Amino acid sequence: MRAPHKAGYKTGAVLAITGMILSGFSGVAYADESPAAQRNTNGADHRAAGRFDMPLDGFSPANTRLVEGNPRAVGIHDTSTIDAAWDQVEAYANPTDAGTRPMYASAVGLMAHQGRIVGKHASGFSRLYADGDGTKLPADEQIAATEDTIYDLASVTKLFTSLLVMQQVEQGHLDLDQPYAAYVHDFGNNGKQEITLRQMLTHTSGLKPWLPLWSAYDTKAERIQAVMETTPDDEPGTAYTYSDLNLIALGVLVEQVTGQRLDEALTTGITGPLGLTDTGYNPPASKLHRIAATEYQEAAGRGMVWGEVHDENAWSLGGIAGHAGIFSTAGDMAVLAQTLLNGGVYQGVRILEQSTVEQLLQNENEEFPGNAHGLGFELNQMWYMGGLSNPSAAGHTGYTGTSIVIDYASRSFAILLTNRVHPSRTWGSNNPARRVVADGLAGALAVNPQKGPTAWFGGAANSSEATLQTSVTVPDEAELTFDVFADNETTDVFALETSTDGGQTWDLLPFAVTGPEGTEQTDGTYNNHGERTWGKATATLPVGEHLIRWRYTTDGNTLGRGIFVDNIQVHDGNRTILNGERNADAFEADGFSLVRR
Incomplete structure (x- = not known):
């Protein structure tokens, strides 16, 4: 197993940011450096550039920044699999069979390898339907998706919450192996007294997957208290059960430790330092035209959800929760992915120590085969990571149709954001599209013959x-x-x-x-x-x-x-x-x- 540790480079000093120049893809930026600096190799490892069969240990050099340009600069000489992936993503949105529903209304994707953006795509309509039956809006009310369309990340939010928790661990305010109830005393009941932060981050706490907070309780305080008083389904540490409750509780913990509301802690700890201007909870009305619509929620009395979080529980918590609620663009998510590939630093701004990122990515669930999980990050999940899957590939998916895969072995990542629940969650899964994007990038990375041509x-x-x-x-x-x-x-x-x-x-x-x-x-x-x-x-x-x-x-x-x-x-x-x-x-x-x- 190759894990991202023991990197063979020195983090050293990084270039000061003397000015920021936004690239053509929203959220991606690079330092205003001298022409000579801009001609450098951007920290690419030439031994493995464009190669799938030369896995790397460790992280990208700390000064690696995202740039656009010819994929040949990082060893990718054939982009046909990338092009084919985007063609298939487009086809899923526009099936030729009249009896087949679209997989999603819109999709935006981005692929990068060794600091180079090697593929990006936008297709479909971020706002297309008027109701849950699929009645289309008039043409002048439909909105085409673009590269800077903002999507509801759904459970990809859990990654941000995990990073905020680990920032507090770094600062000595939290201990992963201490019981959660030692910090939030209301949690210490009904068999939850010994559940640790580590178990919550790895979904081995024993908590049930979900509670109908939005419909069973009247106020935010009652909903949070319901999480505090819930009874585990399993003895802590004995089973893997993916649970929203783990991250809802951890979001509450972040607020208690930082003294900030969760959205404020996000801005202070992650989005502000990294300049992720389109990432956050409850996006402003001024960005509504850029936001992808999600589902027509008749049961919740919400109508077509547009500009608000899709997840009903997060919505009932004011749109701000540890398990769901963050909106973002592919460009902003690309910066986060490169930050993690760099070992927690981007453009000279460090949000996590390298040793902490190493902890995030070590499999904590070896006793639960098939459910490899780091601290908040899923690991080695071929069902959506496709050809990029390996023991050190990390990522997450979101119910609305979003996904991110970070492949440390090739220093690459693939992002796909869709609104597959627009107009209805019953229209199906977009897992095939997630794999297509990962496979397209994996296929562009060469496996070279060992002898002869x-x-x-x-x-x-x-x-x-x-x-x-x-x-x-x-x-x-x-x-x-x-x-x-x-x-x-x-x-x-x-x-x-x-x-x-x-x-x-x-x-x-x-x-x-x-x-x-x-x-x-x-x-x-x-x-x-x-x-x-x-x-x-x-x-x-x-x-x-x-x-x-x-x-x-x-x-x-x-x-x-x-x-x-x-x-x-x-x-x-x-x-x-x-x-x-x-x-x-x-x-x-x-x-x-x-x-x-």
Whole structure:
């Protein structure tokens, strides 16, 4: 596992901000430096620029800033997967089948790699519908989405609350392993007395996922008190249950410790220092034309929600809560993502110490497989992180259709903001679009052949099977070797198989893989578990006529970066039976294709 720690650079002094020049994308800014400084490499690691198969440890250099320009400057020479991702995002908003509902009314996305914005997109209408049935507004009342459209982040708000909590931990005002009730005494009842801040940040507190605060109680004070008096569903620390109540309570804690209302603490601690002018609670009416509408909420008597928080509980708390309520743009979120990639600093302004960011990103939930979670951040969740998923990929999603994925291994991030609940939450999920954006960026990062100019690639499609097949005659026991890169979902099978009956039946051929972390013996199937490194595979072939095939079979949902096979060799002692680098025609490819460095 590669975690963002032990960075191999010195944070040092960063450039003073002598002036701020906004780029064309709202919220992204860089220092007004000399021409020579602007021509520098922006802290890019040239060894791994544009590479997926050279994972990095640590953080980006502290002076890395977001800039726009040619992706080739950071090693991305083929943007076709990025372009295809945006095309698909557009298509989801405008399905050609008249019977298919749009996945969302609008979408704005942004991708960046090593400080360079390598892709951005805006499509659809931020305000389109008049009611929950999908009746469209008159054309002159519809509002097209733009790159600076402001979206309700929903649960992505939880990241901001977590950062505010960690700022107070840094300052010595809070201890993660102290019970929450030690700070907020009203919480110490009904089995919650020992729930710690750490358990709340990692959703292992045992609290139930949700309470109908908005409908079951009459005042804000009663709603907060209901959270304080709730009874856990599980013994603290024994189960993972994603719970809004954890973050509602932590928001209350931030207010108590800082002496500020939560929106004021946000401005003081994060948005003010970073210059995130479009990020915050309860956006002003002057920005209404830039805000994406969300849902028609008939039950709550709100009509079409526009310019107010979508989440009913956050709405009932005055629009300011720890679990939901923050609005933002893709540009502002990009600055936050780069700040975290830089280890807590951007443009010379530090909001968290590097050691604190390291804590945020360490998996606290190893005993709950599939629910990897840092302090507020979800980790390694392929269901929305797609090809960027790995043990050090961090992010979060929001119910309104928002998501952020920060990939420390490649120093990249992908942001997608949508209003998928406009006009109704029942219209479906936008998880496929989240993965498309992550996969588009992952696909643009190269996996280079290990020998020669080409390698075999197993494709990138769900519900498919790709095979690469060859035949050999082995007079004496022989050794099969090949280089392998296997970044596949655990439910997608990469297998090495042999047949001695002309392909009527196939058996797994066990092989060993030696990589940077040592040697792994396989049963004939292999997954590199997100480590993103090539390995040298070795298998033994008995005497006889053999068909050999590499098979990559995918299920209907989610993909990693994919399967690559290179430098296939069969040796019988000192004699070469097959040299795949010299004889590509010896292989029959169905779904596999040759890709170049």
